[in-house]
Amino acid sequence: MALRIGCAAAPGQSPENKTGSWRVFRPSYDHEKCTGCGMCQLVCPEGCVHPHSNEKKYDPDLDFCKGCGLCAIECPVAAITMIKEEK
């Protein structure tokens, strides 16, 4: 993204801001354990959990997941584990 004087931007630019860079812990989804209940998508405060291809399974969008861990805590079958990000 080129700089524009005064940090001006057209609408719809917020997806440029990849808030996933803030993350300390990354959620890892186990699709074997997942029952497809959709609780993770429902509780995600960023709205960045999306259905995984055509199956009734889910994946986080790591460009925007801030690693809050709410999905891991709420998952009824403990299919999500939080893993520390290493740079």
Next chain:
Amino acid sequence: MKAILEGSHAAAEAARLCRPDVVSAYPITPQTHIVERLAEMVADEELDAEYICVESEFSALSACLGASAAGSRVYSATSSQGLLLMAEVCFNVSGMRQPIVMSIANRAVGAPLSIWNDMQDSISLRDCGWIQLYAEDAQEVHDFHYIAYKVAEDHQVLLPVFVCFDGFILSHTYEPVDIPTQAEVDAFLPPYKPYNMLDAKNPLSMGMYATPEYYMEFRYEHDKAMARSADIIRKVGKEFGQKFGRDYSNLVESYHLDDAEVAIVAMGSISGTIKDAIDEMRADGKKVGLLRIITYRPFPAEDIAKALKGIKKVGVFEKNLSVGARMKGCVGYEVKDAINDSSVSVLSYVGGLGGRDVTISDIKKMVSEIEAGRGDCFLGLRQELI
């Protein structure tokens, strides 16, 4: 046309002739007469502008920022606590690169409450990213507004400007002021062409969120624009001189510096008193000169170094106090840095705070202190009170 005007009205007349689309301000002593006069002009249809009445300075500058973002030429004015209440918005205006011009009738900052003059208000906002010009007399107060708009709106600059002048000393005293005609001003200052503006047909947000990957580059660009403004001020000041006969192509003014052994550095109206003191001292054989800083931001370091070259004793008269700083005043440090020569003595003298009168004899005393190498202190304290 020459008129006898108080400094406040010299500012208001210039603001009117610059044809602002929007004026928003909140009255505060000693700025009040400026905005009172502009409100009259709008009410009497002498000025075709929207005058937005607000409940505070924070709102005044916020209204100005919105109006400027919407593509208007905008004017405001304030002093002291009013400017400090605007502080947050000042950073937003400059960061969004909106070319607002605001007059500052310089006043002390409380507590203790003081309505009188010093430069603590605008110098406290040194780092807010606005260009800062300091006028010596009512004519400069008037002329600097034309130059301010033309520099601010240059697409190489796009920065807001404080036109600073000493409260009461300039704002409330009457002097002859040469006022150009509207046609002359229009020929010098064309209608405002915004670089970016809010437009429903072409939506845009300004001052957007910048992540750590972008923020520093925006600050870098802001600083580059300020650096570029120095040459634009010189160019516009020269053009003003060609059109109106008063040249402002220098960011500093030199007075008897050529053969000076002692130099005083100062800003604003005190320079008049210092020039009178220099005339008296020169009649007594003392080789003293004055360097007046006109643009405090951008800081004209090279111009200062050049003007003071070869002078070994320099004293900076400061109408501000940086509490806890070794030199006491803010300006001295940058003058010292500009000279950057350990064989030169550069000392600060804080004086005239809260409206304390500064006389010719005070300046002569300051010169003897500079000669003795004593400084980085207050000047003119009442010893019986401390």
